[in-house]
Amino acid sequence: MLLRMGLRANLATDAKREFNFSTFLTIRVVSAIVLFVAPLLVIALVRPEYLVLAVPIALMNATESLSDLCYGGLQRAGLVQLVARSMLLRGPAALLLFGITLYVTRDAQIAFWAQTAVWVSIQLLHDFPGVRRSGETIALDRDWGRIVALLRNTAFLGLGQFFAALQTSLPRFFVEAMxxxxxxAFFTAVSVLQRATISLFNTLEQAIGWRLSQIWASGNRDRFFxxxxxxxxxxxxxxxxxxxxAWAIGEPFLAxxxxxxxxxxxxxxxxxxxxISMRLISSVVQTALTAQRRFGSFGTVQTIALIVTVPFTYLGIQLYGLxxxxxxxxxxxxxRTAVFTYFLLRD
Incomplete structure (x- = not known):
C-alpha cells in the first residue's frame, strides 16, 4: 500500500493533466521493481526452498501494480469499460486457468506460472494498448524535476491511504492483547464483513472519483455538489x-x-x-475531497484518525469489552467523516 503512493487515485483525478502518464509510470516501475525484488531477497535469506514458488507470485504482484496505474490512466480518459474488462480477465478468467492447471498438473508452481503468464499478457496486450488508445505515451520520464514534483504532490495521498489501512488493522491487536x-476469534469472524466491504468502498471511489474530478476541474461547483x-x-x-x-439475520448468520x-x-x-454504514458515507466524502485534489487535507484527516484509533480502541475495550x-x-x-466533511465544505 505504501509503495503505491496513491498514484492511481492521483492519476484518475488529474483532469487538468498536470502530470504526464509517463511520469506516473516511471515512479510505479521503480516501486514495482522493489515489490518484486524485496520479498524474494527476504525469502532467499529465510526460506530459500520457497524461492522458486515465490518468483511467479512476486511477478504477479509487480504486474498488478502496473495494471493498477493503467486503470488510473483509463479512468482519467473516461475509458472505464476497459478497466472493467481487464479486471474481469485478470480475476475470474485467470483464477479459472489457475484451477484447471493445478488440477491437470498437480503442481502449484506450474499453476502460479500459468496465472502469471495471463496477468503479464493482459498487461501487455490489453492494459498498455488501452492507455495508448487514451492518447498517452508508454515511456519513462527522464525529467527529475517532474518526477520530484509528482512525488511531492502525491506524498500525502499515499500516506493517507496507508494510514487508512492501518486503522483497519490496529483494533485486532488490541482485542487479542486485552x-x-x-x-x-469472534472479532476476526465479524471483521470478515468489514474487510469484504472494502472492495465495495474501493469500487465506489473508483466509479465516481474520476467523474467528480472532471466536473470540479470544469468549474461547475453546482453540478459537483x-x-x-x-x-x-x-x-x-x-x-x-x-x-x-444485520439486525434481522445477523445472529443466525453468525451461527x-x-x-x-x-x-x-x-x-x-x-x-x-x-x-460500515458510516464508512460508506465517509468514502463518498473523501472521494469528493480527492477529486478536488486536496491531498494534503486527505492525509491530515487520515493521520488524525490513525492517532485517535489507539486511545479509542483501548478505552472502548477497557470499558465495554469486545x-x-x-x-x-x-x-x-x-x-473521520466529520473532519472530511469540514475540509470539504470549508472552501
Whole structure:
C-alpha cells in the first residue's frame, strides 16, 4: 500500500493533466521493481526452498501494480469499460486457468506460472494498448524535476491511504492483547464483513472519483455538489439496508457460517454494521475531497484518525469489552467523516 503512493487515485483525478502518464509510470516501475525484488531477497535469506514458488507470485504482484496505474490512466480518459474488462480477465478468467492447471498438473508452481503468464499478457496486450488508445505515451520520464514534483504532490495521498489501512488493522491487536484468543476469534469472524466491504468502498471511489474530478476541474461547483448529494443519498440508503439486514439475520448468520458459539458476537456485529454504514458515507466524502485534489487535507484527516484509533480502541475495550472494539471503530469512522466533511465544505 505504501509503495503505491496513491498514484492511481492521483492519476484518475488529474483532469487538468498536470502530470504526464509517463511520469506516473516511471515512479510505479521503480516501486514495482522493489515489490518484486524485496520479498524474494527476504525469502532467499529465510526460506530459500520457497524461492522458486515465490518468483511467479512476486511477478504477479509487480504486474498488478502496473495494471493498477493503467486503470488510473483509463479512468482519467473516461475509458472505464476497459478497466472493467481487464479486471474481469485478470480475476475470474485467470483464477479459472489457475484451477484447471493445478488440477491437470498437480503442481502449484506450474499453476502460479500459468496465472502469471495471463496477468503479464493482459498487461501487455490489453492494459498498455488501452492507455495508448487514451492518447498517452508508454515511456519513462527522464525529467527529475517532474518526477520530484509528482512525488511531492502525491506524498500525502499515499500516506493517507496507508494510514487508512492501518486503522483497519490496529483494533485486532488490541482485542487479542486485552481480551484473549477467544475474543479475537469472534472479532476476526465479524471483521470478515468489514474487510469484504472494502472492495465495495474501493469500487465506489473508483466509479465516481474520476467523474467528480472532471466536473470540479470544469468549474461547475453546482453540478459537483449535486452529484455528491445524490451519492450521499445512495450511501445512506445502503447503510440503512445493511443495518437492517444485520439486525434481522445477523445472529443466525453468525451461527450458520461460523458456528453456534459465534452468535454471541451479535452485539459486536451490530456495531461493525453501523461502522460500515458510516464508512460508506465517509468514502463518498473523501472521494469528493480527492477529486478536488486536496491531498494534503486527505492525509491530515487520515493521520488524525490513525492517532485517535489507539486511545479509542483501548478505552472502548477497557470499558465495554469486545463490543467496545466495535464502538471504537464506529467512533473513529464518525470522527473521520466529520473532519472530511469540514475540509470539504470549508472552501
Amino acid at each position: 481480551l484473549g484468543t477467544t475474543a479475537m 449535486s452529484m455528491l448529494r445524490k451519492m450521499l443519498a445512495v450511501a445512506v440508503g445502503l447503510g440503512i439496508l445493511g443495518m437492517g439486514l 450458520l457460517f461460523f458456528g453456534p458459539e459465534y452468535a454471541a458476537a451479535y452485539g459486536l456485529l451490530m456495531w461493525i454494521a453501523a461502522a 463490543e467496545g472494539a466495535g464502538m471504537a471503530i464506529l467512533a473513529t469512522v464518525t470522527l
